[in-house]
Amino acid sequence: MEIRDLTAFFYTRGGNGMTHSSRRNLRNGLIFVSPWIFGFIAFQIYPILYSLWLSFTRYSGFGKPIIIGFQNFQQLFKDPLFWKSAYNTLYYTLLAVPVGVVVAIVLALAMNQKVKEVSIYRAILYVPSILPIFALSFVWVVFSNPRFGLLNLIGQGIGLPVIDWIGDPKWNKLSIVLLAQLGAGGPALIFLAGIRAIPSELFDSAQIDGANVFQRFFKITLPLITPIILYDIILGLSMGLQIFTQAYILTGGGSSGANTAGPDNSLLFYVFYVYKSAFQYTQMGYASALVWVFFIVSMGIALAVFRWAKAWVNYDVE
Amino acid sequence: MAIEIQKPLRRRREPFKKTLAIRIVPRIILAVMSLVYITPLYWMVATSLKGSQELTAFPPTLFPHTFVWKNYIDALEYIPFIRYFLNSLILTTGATIGAVISNSLIAYGFSRIEWKGREVLFYVAIATMFIPFPVTLVALFDIFAKMHWINTYLPLIVPTFFGQAFYMFLIRQFLMGVPKELSDAARIDGANEFMTFFKVIIPLMKPAIAVVAIFAAVNAWNDFLTPLIYLQTQAMYPLSIGLQFFRAEHTVAFSLLMAASTMVVIPVIVLFLFFQRFFVEGITMGAVKG
Numbered sequence: 068m069e070i071r072d073l074t075a076f077f078y079t080r081g082g083n084g085m086t087h088s089s090r091r092n093l094r095n096g097l098i099f100v101s102p103w104i105f106g107f108i109a110f111q112i113y114p115i116l117y118s119l120w121l122s123f124t125r126y127s128g129f130g131k132p133i134i135i136g137f138q139n140f141q142q143l144f145k146d147p148l149f150w151k152s153a154y155n156t157l158y159y160t161l162l163a164v165p166v167g168v169v170v171a172i173v174l175a176l177a178m179n180q181k182v183k184e185v186s187i188y189r190a191i192l193y194v195p196s197i198l199p200i201f202a203l204s205f206v207w208v209v210f211s212n213p214r215f216g217l218l219n220l221i222g223q224g225i226g227l228p229v230i231d232w233i234g235d236p237k238w239n240k241l242s243i244v245l246l247a248q249l250g251a252g253g254p255a256l257i258f259l260a261g262i263r264a265i266p267s268e269l270f271d272s273a274q275i276d277g278a279n280v281f282q283r284f285f286k287i288t289l290p291l292i293t294p295i296i297l298y299d300i301i302l303g304l305s306m307g308l309q310i311f312t313q314a315y316i317l318t319g320g321g322s323s324g325a326n327t328a329g330p331d332n333s334l335l336f337y338v339f340y341v342y343k344s345a346f347q348y349t350q351m352g353y354a355s356a357l358v359w360v361f362f363i364v365s366m367g368i369a370l371a372v373f374r375w376a377k378a379w380v381n382y383d384v385e
Numbered sequence: 386m387a388i389e390i391q392k393p394l395r396r397r398r399e400p401f402k403k404t405l406a407i408r409i410v411p412r413i414i415l416a417v418m419s420l421v422y423i424t425p426l427y428w429m430v431a432t433s434l435k436g437s438q439e440l441t442a443f444p445p446t447l448f449p450h451t452f453v454w455k456n457y458i459d460a461l462e463y464i465p466f467i468r469y470f471l472n473s474l475i476l477t478t479g480a481t482i483g484a485v486i487s488n489s490l491i492a493y494g495f496s497r498i499e500w501k502g503r504e505v506l507f508y509v510a511i512a513t514m515f516i517p518f519p520v521t522l523v524a525l526f527d528i529f530a531k532m533h534w535i536n537t538y539l540p541l542i543v544p545t546f547f548g549q550a551f552y553m554f555l556i557r558q559f560l561m562g563v564p565k566e567l568s569d570a571a572r573i574d575g576a577n578e579f580m581t582f583f584k585v586i587i588p589l590m591k592p593a594i595a596v597v598a599i600f601a602a603v604n605a606w607n608d609f610l611t612p613l614i615y616l617q618t619q620a621m622y623p624l625s626i627g628l629q630f631f632r633a634e635h636t637v638a639f640s641l642l643m644a645a646s647t648m649v650v651i652p653v654i655v656l657f658l659f660f661q662r663f664f665v666e667g668i669t670m671g672a673v674k675g
Contacts, residue, residue, distance in 0.1 A: 095578040099494025106547025114524035180411035188415040199607035202646045206429045260669040312609040362520045
């Protein structure tokens with residue numbers, strides 16, 4: 068013990084010892100994070116660059132890729148299915164993100180009520196968000212079916228006509244937005260944590276000043292949870308732009324032939340089109356071009372949101 | 386003067402308006418919302434118990450007249466359910482072990498050791514969360530195909546052994562809160578970095594490991610796109626892919642599909658009931674970043 072203490076003492080005191088220990092720390096640190104460094108290079112950097120190269124080739128997955136310059140990109144801008152899938156994806160995302168944020172905040176406000184059995188309600192509202200989307204999509208197939216489903220019975224109850232929520236191109240994207248709200252319980256818990264972190268004196272003094280529930284929400288709660296709103300928007304954007312599973316299952320992507328993505332391709336979302344191009348039409352080069360356009364556009368959207376957020380996110384909170 | 390006496394009496398009962406505002410209205414709102422969220426799941430279970438005759442009745446019955454429990458047994462036989470279930474279990478176990486081991490090590494390196502460049506590399510790691518997953522989809526498939534990994538579980542499990550930014554972040558958050566003195570004490574006793582990690586830190590970080598294990602397990606169980614791309618034979622499919630085979634050319638075995646969906650969903654709900662605390666902790670820990 069004592070000898071070790073002494074050596075440690077000398078190592079840290081001597082000028083040479085300092086560099087020795089910091090060099091050792093550097094070595095140890097790199098050893099511990101080396102799995103990530105390897106994974107980052109092998110499963111992220113390299114595939115991204117490799118797909119950039121593939122995007123300039125014609126390649127079926129077999130044999131050698133043939134370099135064809137910018138042909139894939141030229142073809143892409145003339146491809147009606149590219150535009151259709153981009154349109155569908157943006158349409159869905161622009162609808163799903165704001166709806167998702169509002170629903171999550173409403174759920175969080177409800178979860179914040181001081182009712183004795185509130186934890187039961189919280190659990191019920193949260194659990195659907197951890198259930199597999201593929202299973203929920205199958206449930207949705209049944210639930211929204213005009214014949215076997217409950218959704219239309221409820222809809223008729225409140226005066227809606229019978230709607231084919233999956234087969235009708237006018238409604239099926241909205242139908243997936245509704246389905247996605249089953250997952251709002253996850254973000255709602257984050258909002259709940261944010262709301263509960265607000266000092267209660269703020270509400271008390273506002274109440275003394277005569278502010279009603281709505282004024283308290285818009286003047287106190289909402290400004291203080293703007294960082295979480297931004298987080299939820301970014302999360303929602305990435306989930307919205309990458310939407311795949313729901314469309315694949317609702318359109319029966321597996322069993323009923325390769326060429327359906329809903330009537331009039333109304334559920335052909337971008338990643339679904341990438342999937343079809345790469346794995347059903349085996350156009351790996353073209354799919355890589357699609358993927359790179361996706362990469363650039365989604366990065367652009369994320370940056371634009373961060374910029375826009377500077378105007379309204381309250382950074383004093385944390 | 387009599388009013389003076391009445392006042393304390395009235396205070397004991399809250400005015401009806403207040404009762405309404407803090408006890409009744411919130412309960413009604415919460416109950417209605419919960420009803421909305423539970424209805425699709427109720428419909429899943431209700432449909433799973435309907436017989437073929439009742440299923441085709443129009444309008445659909447809200448409550449199954451007779452419980453056809455046999456649907457659950459038929460669902461197990463209509464598709465190789467047990468096989469798919471075991472496959473899902475293998476994939477989930479593999480991915481969970483990978484996530485726990487790799488992210489603990491990596492998070493340790495990013496939090497408990499001071500080294501040059503640590504912060505920069507960590508920010509790079511966090512930034513990778515913003516790389517959309519589909520961007521690597523096509524190229525990774527080709528890479529794994531060249532390695533003859535298609536139709537094996539390797540492309541689904543091996544990458545989990547190399548860290549995932551979100552889990553690294555969660556464990557690192559936790560480790561930053563563990564007092565530095567604990568490691569120093571171990572070091573003075575002659576423990577090197579690896580002994581400190583195994584003997585001192587691992588026992589302390591169990592809660593963070595639990596959070597990551599649960600999230601990784603649920604994500605692996607729920608994964609759809611990756612198995613869809615990499616697995617190509619029936620014998621290899623997990624439940625996520627296998628469930629599609631309730632759909633034949635023109636008909637769908639709706640009751641059986643719902644029975645199978647119920648059986649897919651139940652393990653996740655059970656996991657939640659047992660580990661509620663960790664779910665909530667993980668989510669709110671992640672929120673700190675927001």
